[in-house]
Amino acid sequence: MTDTTLRRYLTQSVLDPNLIFLIEDIASSCRVIANSVRNGAFEGNLGAAGATNVQGEAQKTLDILANDEFERICSNSPRLAALVSEEVEEVTWLKEPEAGDYLLYFDPLDGSSNLDVNLSVGSIFAVMQVEEDGDRNVLRNGRNQICAGYALYGPSTMFVLTVGDKVEGFTCQHGTGDFRLTHPDMMVPAETSEFAINASRYKYWDEPVRRYIDECIAGEDGVRARPFNMRWTASMVAEIHRILTRGGVFLYPADSNNRDAGGKLRLMYEANPMAMIIELAGGAASTGLTPIMDIDPTGPHQRVPVILGSRSEVERLVSYHKT
Ligand SMILES: O=P(O)(O)OC[C@H]1O[C@](O)(COP(=O)(O)O)[C@@H](O)[C@@H]1O
Ligand SMILES: [Mg+2]
Ligand SMILES: [Mg+2]
Numbered sequence: 001m002t003d004t005t006l007r008r009y010l011t012q013s014v015l016d017p018n019l020i021f022l023i024e025d026i027a028s029s030c031r032v033i034a035n036s037v038r039n040g041a042f043e044g045n046l047g048a049a050g051a052t053n054v055q056g057e058a059q060k061t062l063d064i065l066a067n068d069e070f071e072r073i074c075s076n077s078p079r080l081a082a083l084v085s086e087e088v089e090e091v092t093w094l095k096e097p098e099a100g101d102y103l104l105y106f107d108p109l110d111g112s113s114n115l116d117v118n119l120s121v122g123s124i125f126a127v128m129q130v131e132e133d134g135d136r137n138v139l140r141n142g143r144n145q146i147c148a149g150y151a152l153y154g155p156s157t158m159f160v161l162t163v164g165d166k167v168e169g170f171t172c173q174h175g176t177g178d179f180r181l182t183h184p185d186m187m188v189p190a191e192t193s194e195f196a197i198n199a200s201r202y203k204y205w206d207e208p209v210r211r212y213i214d215e216c217i218a219g220e221d222g223v224r225a226r227p228f229n230m231r232w233t234a235s236m237v238a239e240i241h242r243i244l245t246r247g248g249v250f251l252y253p254a255d256s257n258n259r260d261a262g263g264k265l266r267l268m269y270e271a272n273p274m275a276m277i278i279e280l281a282g283g284a285a286s287t288g289l290t291p292i293m294d295i296d297p298t299g300p301h302q303r304v305p306v307i308l309g310s311r312s313e314v315e316r317l318v319s320y321h322k323t
Contacts, residue, residue: 102129
């Protein structure tokens with residue numbers, strides 16, 4: 001498998017050549033960002049940029065650099081019509097949209113609070129298509145995604161991709177810089193005993209989330225009758241990669257402190273791409289009330305509650321939200 005590079009994998013597929021160009025440009029952006037992350041301390045890029053983004057969050061220098069690399073490299077893609085980035089308030093239109101053109105949604109650097117402490121960060125992306133000539137609507141639900149993925153800048157750099165069927169994991173080979181297929185057909189293990197949530201928010205949680213987490217913590221003494229483990233890395237990419245590898249459930253639910261904002265994570269470039277990956281890998285993704293990809297978006301930076309991972313755990317959480 002490792003002799004299959006991303007380029008070979010894509011050229012052997014039946015994809016539109018312009019989509020292949022775009023995916024290769026996204027992968028190139030991630031390769032450049034991986035180097036910037038790795039060299040951040042030398043280049044003085046780890047700190048705050050002194051600016052805030054559209055969500056009112058303090059931007060890191062690397063948030064802005066990563067956004068600029070996506071913009072610079074992907075703008076070369078001939079059929080890319082628009083970019084929707086976490087770091088840019090307005091949609092960036094590159095051309096007059098024509099039917100079939102591509103729309104790229106991305107979180108250039110995810111988990112950027114981890115930069116200063118040298119822990120894993122990532123990039124997240126999704127691609128949709130323009131429906132008709134001149135149509136500037138970028139607010140389609142996640143079922144319209146034709147491609148989604150993420151890069152993980154961890155001990156090794158990985159590029160995880162789906163073009164609508166399997167979820168394939170590529171590892172960047174040190175030296176050549178090639179992304180090689182190392183994790184074909186990734187599937188979320190069905191059985192799991194691991195949950196990920198920022199437990200410092202316990203006092204804000206709604207009853208269904210408290211019930212679920214309390215039951216996990218009770219372990220073999222409670223209704224679950226088995227021990228559970230907990231992890232929280234504060235980088236969604238790292239959490240989702242762990243869940244794709246060894247199972248588990250990830251929650252950033254709506255709570256009394258974030259409900260007015262809609263939740264914490266952003267629908268178009270965090271929740272939707274990860275929901276597509278997790279569903280195609282056999283898992284499930286919900287707000288607790290609605291499948292994430294069924295949400296009709298109201299804005300490019302909309303926030304939503306997120307519960308995703310192993311199917312049986314997500315279904316249990318959804319059932320608790322119904323009672
Ligand atoms: O700091 P908290 O509240 O635990 O939030 C962590 C969450 O925020 C995020 O870092 C948001 O991503 P950004 O770094 O792109 O803003 C997620 O990756 C992560 O799951
Ligand atoms: Mg993010
Ligand atoms: Mg980000």
